[in-house]
Amino acid sequence: MSFPKIEGYVVTEKLGTGSYSTVYKGYTKVGARTVVAVKCVDKARVKHSGSAVDNLVTEIRLLKTLTHPHIVQMREFTWDDKCSIFCNSWLRH
Numbered sequence: 001m002s003f004p005k006i007e008g009y010v011v012t013e014k015l016g017t018g019s020y021s022t023v024y025k026g027y028t029k030v031g032a033r034t035v036v037a038v039k040c041v042d043k044a045r046v047k048h049s050g051s052a053v054d055n056l057v058t059e060i061r062l063l064k065t066l067t068h069p070h071i072v073q074m075r076e077f078t079w080d081d082k083c084s085i086f087c088n089s090w091l092r093h
């Protein structure tokens with residue numbers, strides 16, 4: 001199985017899938033090798049549903065501002081031709 005190449009991160013395993021996304025475990029290349037969950041949203045799947053685009057924008061907007069011990073913190077948001085990528089601290093077990 002091939003994992004996505006994401007600048008600044010090493011992706012090590014698949015954690016799960018959602019309606020429009022695949023979530024991987026990885027760690028930061030530089031510094032303390034912080035373990036993260038990397039959520040890759042498949043743009044092609046999102047494009048076909050108007051409400052899914054709205055939900056994605058809302059999710060990103062909320063994750064940018066939320067700080068709570070029971071909600072994963074978004075470290076980074078990026079995108080390429082195929083997908084939008086959120087990098088979260090890996091808090092869920």
Ligand SMILES: Nc1ncnc2c1ncn2[C@@H]1O[C@H](COP(=O)(O)OP(=O)(O)OP(=O)(O)O)[C@@H](O)[C@H]1O
Binds near residue numbers: 088
């Ligand atoms: N921070 C995380 N730590 C560990 N596992 C995670 C994390 N985020 C997501 N996962 C895993 O990846 C799966 C898919 O994540 P996603 O956030 O897309 O799920 P969802 O919100 O349940 O899906 P949907 O997009 O359909 O609502 C989860 O069910 C979980 O198994």
